[in-house]
Amino acid sequence: MSKSSNTKRAILNLAEALMQDKGFNGFSYAHIASELGVKNAAIHYHFPSKEALGGAVVQRYRDRFQLWVNNPSVKDLPPVKKLEWFFGIYSDMRADKGKVCLAGSLETEFNVIPESLRAQTKALTNELLSWLAATLEEGRRAGVFHFTGDPTRKASLILSSLQGGLQLARALGTDMFHAVVEQHKQDLLV
Amino acid sequence: MSKSSNTKRAILNLAEALMQDKGFNGFSYAHIASELGVKNAAIHYHFPSKEALGGAVVQRYRDRFQLWVNNPSVKDLPPVKKLEWFFGIYSDMRADKGKVCLAGSLETEFNVIPESLRAQTKALTNELLSWLAATLEEGRRAGVFHFTGDPTRKASLILSSLQGGLQLARALGTDMFHAVVEQHKQDLLV
């Protein structure tokens, strides 16, 4: 059982990395199998279909995010630090072989992924946006963030630019991504 | 020759739409062939490889953008109107069956497209960013845009959020995209 859990987790880890690197339709069972040194039927044992594998990846990603934001080490942070933590997630993705945001990757492939994955993508995106909007509102009430209009509107701008920024950085380099983050900090804090 | 041009142009048009809808690896020669009522060998006659087809699509897209921005009807516009024109391009994509930006689509698939397409993607992205940065700088000098820091930095924020906003809208709806555009207008003009 412990060995099976290892394989299953290894498959999930690799599938997640591949989705952020090549997209859901950009990798195959053969990629995973050869990388892990197993046969592709082994993957089908743990995940009956590619749709199920993709769904499990997004579900785990969502669970992890909820675990983080509900953990005191993030939850009890002041708004500025919360936002820096959030930006840090994306900076880490960029540093990790130029990965892009899982939500952005799935949205780009939205019209060529199974329906259940589209639903997962919507749920994930909603969760990211809700947390960000709440954090922005908290910071504005505390007088540390400065912006006009609905917090959800500002949150959608920030989230979309982080997603887009990771993609832009693939074409124009990491500096482009950091420029996005720095510009946001200036816009919000000044 | 006129008939050939028609087929060739129809292939390019459809390939461009498919790349913005499903991504470069999300469509096949069979899609194009059946839609146009020709055999897939006919596509290979006009474009020897899928790589060549994709390259031609991006090249035409780049040429079209340069033609637009150098045309007096855009070039002689005041900065605010120029920016509105630019935003309008993206709004039109969203309205056209939820297409995403070609550059964003290719960047997401960056690690699973041929090298020549990566080069085309870089060139396209550079051209979009340069024009936007120049327009922002022009507007700031004219006193109509208000932002701090390097214009290229602000341009990378706006471009990445437009790209990301079109993707976000697939998951959360068109309102999300318009929220991004409206927030930018407020941030810049107030």
Add this chain to the structure above:
DNA sequence: TTGGCAATTTACTAACTAGTAAGTAAAATA
């Protein structure tokens, strides 16, 4: 020690992929 279960491999399939070679009908050219 034996029966059973979990995890895996072997061996396969059907569908789809881009790409090719050879042939054809019609139009342009000489």
Add this chain to the structure above:
DNA sequence: TATTTTACTTACTAGTTAGTAAATTGCCAA
């Protein structure tokens, strides 16, 4: 009118895809 070129079609290939059924291995409990 003869020849060449353009714009295709027919018919095919080799490789890849997700997915499946059946056999096999290794551990664990009765």
